[in-house]
Amino acid sequence: GDSVTQMEGPVTLSEEAFLTINCTYTATGYPSLFWYVQYPGEGLQLLLKATKADDKGSNKGFEATYRKETTSFHLEKGSVQVSDSAVYFCALRNQAGTALIFGKGTTLSVSS
Amino acid sequence: NAGVMQNPRHLVRRRGQEARLRCSPMKGHSHVYWYRQLPEEGLKFMVYLQKENIIDESGMPKERFSAEFPKEGPSILRIQQVVRGDSAAYFCASSPPFGGGQGNQPQHFGDGTRLSIL
Numbered sequence: 001g002d003s004v005t006q007m008e009g010p011v012t013l014s015e016e017a018f019l020t021i022n023c024t025y026t027a028t029g030y031p032s033l034f035w036y037v038q039y040p041g042e043g044l045q046l047l048l049k050a051t052k053a054d055d056k057g058s059n060k061g062f063e064a065t066y067r068k069e070t071t072s073f074h075l076e077k078g079s080v081q082v083s084d085s086a087v088y089f090c091a092l093r094n095q096a097g098t099a100l101i102f103g104k105g106t107t108l109s110v111s112s
Numbered sequence: 113n114a115g116v117m118q119n120p121r122h123l124v125r126r127r128g129q130e131a132r133l134r135c136s137p138m139k140g141h142s143h144v145y146w147y148r149q150l151p152e153e154g155l156k157f158m159v160y161l162q163k164e165n166i167i168d169e170s171g172m173p174k175e176r177f178s179a180e181f182p183k184e185g186p187s188i189l190r191i192q193q194v195v196r197g198d199s200a201a202y203f204c205a206s207s208p209p210f211g212g213g214q215g216n217q218p219q220h221f222g223d224g225t226r227l228s229i230l
Contacts, residue, residue, distance in 0.1 A: 004154075034218065043116070043203055043221035044155070089154060098168035099145065099157035100205075100219060 002027040006090050006103035013080055013110050021075040021106045023064075023090035031092040033057075033066055033073040034100065038087045047075075047088070080110045114139055116206050116222035117186075124228045131191040131198070133225045137206030144187040145219060146179060149201040161187060191227075199229045 007022040025033065032051045036044040048057030053068035064075045073090060090103040117136040125131050137144050143162055147155040160168040161181040172179070176194075181187040191198055205219035 036221075041223075043118075043223040044205075046218045046220070049218055096168065098160045099171070100147075100155070101157070102147075102154035104152075104154040 004103040009107040019077040118222035133189040135204030136186040141206035145205040
């Protein structure tokens with residue numbers, strides 16, 4: 001079945017460091033891919049998405065490119081801030097379009 | 113800015129009681145999804161509903177769990193005879209009707225209901 005694998009956390013960085021969170025997927029066809037962010041005590045917020053191969057999603061300095069050949073959707077940011085500290089979830093939409101399949105999440109902690 | 117509204121935010125129940133979780137989708141959204149998040153885990157899909165119809169309940173436990181999305185009012189996730197293992201955060205998401213292609217409509221999440229079973 002469809003699945004998403006994210007790098008294990010926590011990821012601890014200093015302010016202004018470069019961020020990469022790896023995400024790979026297994027799915028039938030070419031699903032839409034998403035990154036969501038969850039701040040403590042809150043729900044998930046859509047960070048960015050890509051709907052077809054080679055699409056690049058971007059928002060708030062974060063980017064991810066849909067790589068069909070490596071079935072990956074790695075999240076990157078050139079310079080993280082303390083306010084970026086949160087849990088990041090990679091997800092794909094199942095073939096039927098009825099559900100999101102999530103990775104286990106990666107906790108990011110940024111210190112000043 | 114009326115996003116997805118879930119209530120209550122926190123719910124405490126004793127074993128054997130019933131838990132009712134409510135979700136009002138964003139304005140204009142007719143599709144509702146329920147997910148469960150266990151501690152240190154990602155979200156797991158439970159059920160997908162449209163008004164008065166269950167479309168996909170492949171993630172719902174076979175017993176004690178039910179969901180509805182009536183013509184009027186919020187979507188309800190009901191857990192009967194709760195057990196300790198039901199303790200989790202339950203998230204509702206909504207999306208607008210599918211347009212030209214499924215999969216392009218992102219899901220918008222509420223802040224969740226944190227269910228604790230004593």
